[in-house]
Amino acid sequence: MSQEKTLKDLTKEAEEWKAITQDNKNKNVPVSKLYVQSIINETTEVHAQRLADALNKLKSLERKLKLYRKENTDLWRNKIEGGTPTYVRWGRSTCNNGSKLLYVGQAGGTFYNSKGGAANPLCLTYDVLWGYRTKSPHSARLHGAEYETNFWGPNFDDTDVPCAVCQLKISTHVLMIPGRNKCLKGWTEEYHGYLSSETHSGDRSRGFYTCVDESPEQIKGGSGNANGFLFYDVVAKCGSLKCPPYINNKPITCVVCSQ
Structure with a gap:
């Protein structure tokens, strides 16, 4: 009671x-x-x-x-199978707060007017470990990368490009969306910026698109105009590309998102 x-x-x-x-x-x-x-x-x-x-x-x-x-099925499966995805933040030496910095490096790739070599840029580590082999007669060549115009900021022309390799802490998917500077609903922004590639009038017939941070950094002391792999902005060209929504000669934005 x-x-x-x-x-x-x-x-x-x-x-x-x-x-x-x-x-x-x-x-x-x-x-x-x-x-x-x-x-x-x-x-x-x-x-x-x-x-x-x-x-x-x-x-x-x-x-x-x-x-x-x-x-959380995808999350647990991903952790069991080897961890969360990684992405490169081009133009910066830091990661988003939601990601873990694996290493800071320098962007590099094939020389801009080379007829051979790879198309894609690399984020090259400063913590280099060498093997025992020596070069062959027909080795490909790896060069550093430069911002090739002041599109990226005042006095950016001919300066060297930093990069950061980042690992997502929780999310299991990463996506780069060209033509947007905001993520889709349900996705989290890692960084946003502008699309970059080799120039359209260069000697090379291949290229590789990257998303360069909207607030890029420069590598200190890297302004010698040595060329190498070159970062140009990318603009829309109307025709087969539908305008609208695109605008002729407007620089293409990009965003890297995780989920």
Whole structure:
């Protein structure tokens, strides 16, 4: 029975017990037995309610756990299979707060007018470890990279390009979207900037698009106009490219997103 009953409740209960006592005199039922039975009934009801509440709470927790497991299946699988994805932040030496910095490096690639070599730029580590082999007669050549115009900022022409290799801390997917500087709904921005590639009038017939940070940095002391792999801005050209939404000769934005 409740210990927090008011005087009115106690008075009412006393009257009820008085009536029960009077009613049961002719039935020879001891008042003490009736009182004990009422205690048992009330205790049983309280425990039954508590058990029902506990079962409902357990079912609710089971539903939440099932939903949590469903939403995080990709995350757990990714962690088991080797960790979260990585991406390169071109033009910067730091990562977003949501990512772990693996290493800072220098952008590099094939010389801009070379007829051979690879098309893609690399983020080259400063912590170099050499092997024992020597060069062959037909080795490809790896050069540093330069901003080739002041599109990237005042006095950026002919300066060297830094880069950072970043690893996502939680997200399992990374995506670069050209033509946007904001992520799609449900995605988290790592960084945004402008699309870059080799110039359209260069001697090479191949290229590789990268997303350079909107607030790029320069490598200190790297302004010797040695060329190498060159970073130019990329603009839209209407025709087969639909305008709108694109605008002729407008620099193409880009954003790197994670989920």
